[in-house]
């Protein structure tokens with residue numbers, strides 16, 4: 001049975017083809033354009049959650065990045081890229097595996113929202129404080145470790161890269177001064193599986209592995225287009 005990966009362009013579903021490429025798993029990739037920000041109706045019809053990623057495997061339709069990466073790696077990849085409880089870096093792996101999508105991703109999304117709204121209310125201050133702490137924590141970790149869990153590349157790395165790279169087409173974030181994060185992104189960019197997945201999922205898209213934000217901030221462009 002072929003594993004089908006439904007990829008919404010410039011979205012967190014890029015994690016899924018990347019994981020499949022890392023694990024050498026066959027998959028069929030279906031590509032969808034945003035309309036213009038949200039997923040199109042045919043994507044929303046795949047799963048009641050209405051967000052990307054979604055996969056199909058036989059009769060199963062599954063949403064939610066973490067569930068999908070765990071499912072594919074355990075069902076089809078011999079649990080590779082997930083460290084077992086017996087591994088010395090198990091606790092570090094678990095921490096960073098959850099940090100990417102449970103903490104960093106929601107915080108960056110909320111920071112973008114509060115900045116767009118002027119950014120001077122108490123919630124904005126809380127979010128900016130969290131964001132600064134999270135970036136510092138991540139930066140320090142990556143100054144002294146090749147990968148998030150330590151010496152081994154794991155699913156935690158596959159999870160965290162989206163808010164550090166492609167999401168910047170929406171958030172416009174700069175990583176100037178975050179040398180740990182920038183060194184890590186250079187290492188990610190050298191991974192054949194990452195490059196292969198991104199070329200298939202978002203051909204021609206700038207990968208944003210360096211410090212600078214994209215030349216054009218997609219969110220601002222869209223808001224501008226709508227109001228003009």
Ligand SMILES: N[C@@H](CCC(=O)N[C@@H](CS)C(=O)NCC(=O)O)C(=O)O
Pocket residue numbers: 008010011012013037038039040050051052053063064065066101
């Ligand atoms: N926690 C979810 C979040 C999914 C999510 O927000 N996906 C965005 C793509 S980055 C999406 O589907 N946006 C389009 C829409 O909401 O219509 C996951 O990791 O799967």
